Amino acid sequence: MWNNAKDRALRDRAAQVIPGGMYGHQSTALMPDGFPQFFTRAEGTRITDTDGNSYIDFMCAYGPNLLGYNHPEVMRAVRDQQALIDTATGPSPLIVDLAEAMVGMVSHADWAMFCKNGSDATTMALMIARAYRDRRKVLVATNAYHGSLPWSTPRPGGVVPEDRAHLIYFDYNDPQALTDAAKQAGDDLAGIFAAPFRHDTFADQTLPDAEYARTARRIADEQDALLVVDDVRAGFRVTRDCSWETIGVRPDLSAWGKVLGNGQPISSLLGNDRARAAASKVFVTGSYWFSAVPMAAALETMRIVRDTNYLEHMQKIGGMFRKGLVDQARDFGFALRHTGPETLPMVLFEDDPDFRLGYAFCAAAMKRGVYLSPYHNMFINAAMTEADISETLEATGAAFEDIKRNRDSLKPSQVLMAMMET
Amino acid sequence: MWNNAKDRALRDRAAQVIPGGMYGHQSTALMPDGFPQFFTRAEGTRITDTDGNSYIDFMCAYGPNLLGYNHPEVMRAVRDQQALIDTATGPSPLIVDLAEAMVGMVSHADWAMFCKNGSDATTMALMIARAYRDRRKVLVATNAYHGSLPWSTPRPGGVVPEDRAHLIYFDYNDPQALTDAAKQAGDDLAGIFAAPFRHDTFADQTLPDAEYARTARRIADEQDALLVVDDVRAGFRVTRDCSWETIGVRPDLSAWGKVLGNGQPISSLLGNDRARAAASKVFVTGSYWFSAVPMAAALETMRIVRDTNYLEHMQKIGGMFRKGLVDQARDFGFALRHTGPETLPMVLFEDDPDFRLGYAFCAAAMKRGVYLSPYHNMFINAAMTEADISETLEATGAAFEDIKRNRDSLKPSQVLMAMMET
Numbered sequence: 001m002w003n004n005a006k007d008r009a010l011r012d013r014a015a016q017v018i019p020g021g022m023y024g025h026q027s028t029a030l031m032p033d034g035f036p037q038f039f040t041r042a043e044g045t046r047i048t049d050t051d052g053n054s055y056i057d058f059m060c061a062y063g064p065n066l067l068g069y070n071h072p073e074v075m076r077a078v079r080d081q082q083a084l085i086d087t088a089t090g091p092s093p094l095i096v097d098l099a100e101a102m103v104g105m106v107s108h109a110d111w112a113m114f115c116k117n118g119s120d121a122t123t124m125a126l127m128i129a130r131a132y133r134d135r136r137k138v139l140v141a142t143n144a145y146h147g148s149l150p151w152s153t154p155r156p157g158g159v160v161p162e163d164r165a166h167l168i169y170f171d172y173n174d175p176q177a178l179t180d181a182a183k184q185a186g187d188d189l190a191g192i193f194a195a196p197f198r199h200d201t202f203a204d205q206t207l208p209d210a211e212y213a214r215t216a217r218r219i220a221d222e223q224d225a226l227l228v229v230d231d232v233r234a235g236f237r238v239t240r241d242c243s244w245e246t247i248g249v250r251p252d253l254s255a256w257g258k259v260l261g262n263g264q265p266i267s268s269l270l271g272n273d274r275a276r277a278a279a280s281k282v283f284v285t286g287s288y289w290f291s292a293v294p295m296a297a298a299l300e301t302m303r304i305v306r307d308t309n310y311l312e313h314m315q316k317i318g319g320m321f322r323k324g325l326v327d328q329a330r331d332f333g334f335a336l337r338h339t340g341p342e343t344l345p346m347v348l349f350e351d352d353p354d355f356r357l358g359y360a361f362c363a364a365a366m367k368r369g370v371y372l373s374p375y376h377n378m379f380i381n382a383a384m385t386e387a388d389i390s391e392t393l394e395a396t397g398a399a400f401e402d403i404k405r406n407r408d409s410l411k412p413s414q415v416l417m418a419m420m421e422t
Numbered sequence: 423m424w425n426n427a428k429d430r431a432l433r434d435r436a437a438q439v440i441p442g443g444m445y446g447h448q449s450t451a452l453m454p455d456g457f458p459q460f461f462t463r464a465e466g467t468r469i470t471d472t473d474g475n476s477y478i479d480f481m482c483a484y485g486p487n488l489l490g491y492n493h494p495e496v497m498r499a500v501r502d503q504q505a506l507i508d509t510a511t512g513p514s515p516l517i518v519d520l521a522e523a524m525v526g527m528v529s530h531a532d533w534a535m536f537c538k539n540g541s542d543a544t545t546m547a548l549m550i551a552r553a554y555r556d557r558r559k560v561l562v563a564t565n566a567y568h569g570s571l572p573w574s575t576p577r578p579g580g581v582v583p584e585d586r587a588h589l590i591y592f593d594y595n596d597p598q599a600l601t602d603a604a605k606q607a608g609d610d611l612a613g614i615f616a617a618p619f620r621h622d623t624f625a626d627q628t629l630p631d632a633e634y635a636r637t638a639r640r641i642a643d644e645q646d647a648l649l650v651v652d653d654v655r656a657g658f659r660v661t662r663d664c665s666w667e668t669i670g671v672r673p674d675l676s677a678w679g680k681v682l683g684n685g686q687p688i689s690s691l692l693g694n695d696r697a698r699a700a701a702s703k704v705f706v707t708g709s710y711w712f713s714a715v716p717m718a719a720a721l722e723t724m725r726i727v728r729d730t731n732y733l734e735h736m737q738k739i740g741g742m743f744r745k746g747l748v749d750q751a752r753d754f755g756f757a758l759r760h761t762g763p764e765t766l767p768m769v770l771f772e773d774d775p776d777f778r779l780g781y782a783f784c785a786a787a788m789k790r791g792v793y794l795s796p797y798h799n800m801f802i803n804a805a806m807t808e809a810d811i812s813e814t815l816e817a818t819g820a821a822f823e824d825i826k827r828n829r830d831s832l833k834p835s836q837v838l839m840a841m842m843e844t
Contacts, residue, residue, distance in 0.1 A: 014517070017518065020701075023705075024708070024711060039510050039513070057511050065509075075504065082497065085491075088491065093462065093472055096435050096460075116538040117709060118709055160558050257709055264509070265713060279441035282575070283576060283577035287680050290448045
C-alpha cells in the first residue's frame with residue numbers, strides 16, 4: 001500500500017535547511033500532491049522512494065538515464081577508472097579519447113570541450129559565438145530552455161535586464177520571425193540558438209520544420225554567424241548524431257549533456273573548424289571539468305550508442321507506450337495529445353486547460369507504481385522492456401478509470417494556478 | 423630518467439580535437455616547458471603522468487584533493503552510495519543530511535544549496551543578492567577570481583560589457599575604496615563579494631585586514647545588502663568554518679566547492695535566514711546537482727574535517743614546506759616571498775620581474791618529482807607526511823642548485839611574456 005510518511009518527514013527537515021524546501025528542476029513543488037521528493041534506490045528502469053514505493057521511471061533523471069540506472073558496463077568503467085585517477089591536477093588521456101570519439105560520431109564536429117552542466121555548454125556556445133567575429137547579438141527562440149544562468153533562466157528572480165541585453169527572441173519554427181530577428185541584429189549578429197525541437201513545459205512538442213532549420217543555416221552563413229543546436233535534452237535519443245542531422249542541417253556548435261555519461265556528471269560543447277579559433281579565445285573552466293571518471297563513463301556510453309540497437313529499441317518501446325496510452329485514453333473517453341519523438345514523449349490531455357485531468361491522471365498512475373510528468377516531456381530508456389510497458393499500461397488503465405470515475409470532482413492544482421497567474 | 427614522449431604524442435592528438443589543445447585552468451600552456459599535460463594515476467599525495475613519471479603534487483587538483491587522492495574512507499562512501507542511487511529523478515535523503523551537516527559546521531549558515539561548479543555557487547550568490555531587495559549593483563575586488571562565466575571570467579573573449587554593467591570594482595583590503603564603491607552603488611547596492619584573502623595569480627597573497635572585513639559587514643548592514651564570502655578556493659583549508667570566521671566577520675552568503683567532496687563533483691552555496699527568501703526566488707538548477715554520490719563523499723569528507731586533526735596536520739606540513747623552502751633559498755643566495763596561509767602557499771622569487779627564476783625552479787623541481795606552480799597558489803593536503811616534505815626539499819634543493827648554476831642563461835617564458843603583453 002502506497003504511503004509517503006517518510007517523504008513528508010524528510011520534507012519537514014528539508015524546509016529548515018534548504019530554501020523553499022527544494023530548488024530547481026527536481027523540486028516536486030509543481031507536481032501533483034503526494035509525488036515523492038526523495039529517492040533511495042535507482043536500478044535499471046526503476047526508482048524507489050524513501051517509503052519503499054517503487055516506480056517505473058519515465059523521467060529518467062530528466063534525461064541522463066539513457067541505458068538504465070546503475071548500468072553494469074558503464075559502472076564497471078566507472079569503478080575501473082576510479083582506481084586510477086579522477087579529479088586531479090591535469091586531465092587524463094581519456095579527454096583526448098573522448099573528444100576523438102565524439103568527433104567521430106557527430107557529423108558537424110571537428111573538436112570537443114567538456115564541462116559539467118548543460119548550462120556550461122550553452123554558455124560556452126554563447127561566448128564562442130560572440131568571440132567568433134566580436135559581435136553581440138544572439139537569436140533565441142521564445143520560451144526555449146537553454147539552462148538556468150542569468151541569461152537563460154526561465155524565471156525573473158535575480159536577473160537584470162542587461163543579462164539579456166543582446167538576445168533577440170523569435171518564434172520557434174517560424175522562418176519569417178527568424179529572418180526578422182536576424183535583420184534586427186544586422187551586422188552585429190553573433191549566433192543563432194536552435195532547440196532540436198520545441199520542448200517547452202506545459203505545451204505540445206513540435207518537431208522542427210525543415211525550412212525553418214535551413215533558414216537558420218542560411219542566415220548564419222550569409223551573416224557569418226554561428227549556428228548552435230542545443231542538444232542537451234535530446235542528444236542520442238533522436239539519432240546517433242546531432243539531432244538536426246535528421247533534417248540535414250548541420251550547426252557550427254552543438255551543446256550536449258545529460259545522457260553523455262549515463263548519469264555520471266559530464267556535458268560537452270562540440271564545434272566545427274569554423275568555430276575553433278573563437279573557442280580557443282574564451283576562458284572557461286571548472287573544478288571538475290577534467291575529471292576522468294565521467295569521461296570513462298561517457299566513452300563506454302558512446303560505445304554502446306555506437307554498437308547496439310539501443311535507439312531502435314527505445315523507439316519501439318516508446319511507440320508501444322504511445323499507442324497503449326492513446327488507445328486507453330480513447331477507450332475511457334479521453335483524448336490525448338502525445339507529441340514529440342517517441343523517445344521523448346510529451347503527454348497532455350485535450351480539453352484540459354488547467355491541467356486538472358493530467359495532474360489527476362499522473363497522481364493516480366504514481367500511486368500504482370508509474371512515475372509520469374503532467375507538464376514536462378518524459379524520457380524512454382534502453383533498459384525498458386515490453387514487460388515494463390505492459391506493467392505501465394496496467395497502471396495507467398487503472399488511472400484512466402480513476403479519473404473517469406472522479407471527473408466531476410477533480411480540482412486544478414493550487415500551486416500550478418498560483419504560478420500561472422504570475 | 424624523466425621523459426615526456428607520450429605526453430607530447432597525446433598533445434599532438436589533443437591539438438586536433440580540442441581547441442588550442444587544452445582549455446581552462448588545467449591547460450599547461452602557461453606552465454614551464456615540458457610540464458606534463460596528462461596524468462594516468464592519482465593516489466594519496468602523488469600523481470603519475472602518461473610517461474610514468476611520478477610527482478608529489480602541490481596543486482592538489484587545484485584544490486579538491488584535501489585528504490589525499492583516492493582516499494579510502496571517502497571512496498568507500500562513494501562505492502556504497504553508487505550501489506544505491508546517484509543521478510536520478512529526485513535527490514536522495516543525503517541532500518538533507520548534507521545541508522544539515524554544513525549548517526552545523528559553518529557558523530553563519532542557516533541553509534544550503536548544492537551545485538557542481540564553483541561558478542555555479544558564486545553566480546547563485548550574485549543572483550540571490552540581486553533578488554534580495556530587487557537591486558542591481560554588486561561590488562567585486564579587482565582581479566579577484568570568482569569563476570569563469572561571462573560576469574567573472576578573467577579574460578575578455580566572448581564577454582560583452584553588459585555582462586558586467588552593474589559590477590563595481592574596488593581594491594582588495596582597502597576600506598576606503600570599498601566605502602567609495604558602496605557610495606557609488608547607493609540605494610542600488612545588492613551585494614558585496616569578498617575573497618577570504620587575496621589569491622590572484624602572479625602576485626603575493628594578502629590576508630584580509632580586519633578593518634576591511636568589518637567595513638564590508640557594516641556597509642552591507644547599513645545599506646541592507648548581502649555580504650558574500652567566496653570560499654571556493656580556501657574552504658576548510660583555513661578553518662573548519664567560513665574562512666572569515668577567523669577574523670570574526672560573518673557573511674550572509676558563502677560559496678563553497680573544490681574540497682567539499684574530496685574530488686567528487688559538488689559545490690555549495692550557504693546562506694543565513696536573512697537571505698533565505700531571496701534564495702527561494704531564483705531558479706537555478708543543473709542536470710547533476712542532485713546526484714547522491716558526491717553528497718555521500720561530502721558527508722564523509724565533512725565527518726573527517728570535523729573529527730580529525732587534518733587541519734592542524736596540514737598547517738604543520740605547510741609550515742615545514744615553507745620553512746624548508748625559505749631556508750634553502752637563502753642558502754643558495756635567493757630570496758623567496760612565501761605568502762598566504764601555509765595550507766595555500768604562494769611562492770614567488772624576489773627580484774624576478776619576468777618570473778624566469780620561478781619558472782626555471784619549478785621546471786627543475788618537476789623533473790625531480792615535485793609538481794609546483796610558479797604563478798598560482800599551491801595546496802597542501804592532509805595525506806602529506808613529513809617524509810613527503812623531506813623528499814620534496816631534496817628535489818627543491820637540487821632545483822635551487824640548478825638555477826644558481828644556470829642563472830645567467832635563464833630566459834623568460836615566451837608564452838608568459840606574450841600573455842603579459844596583452
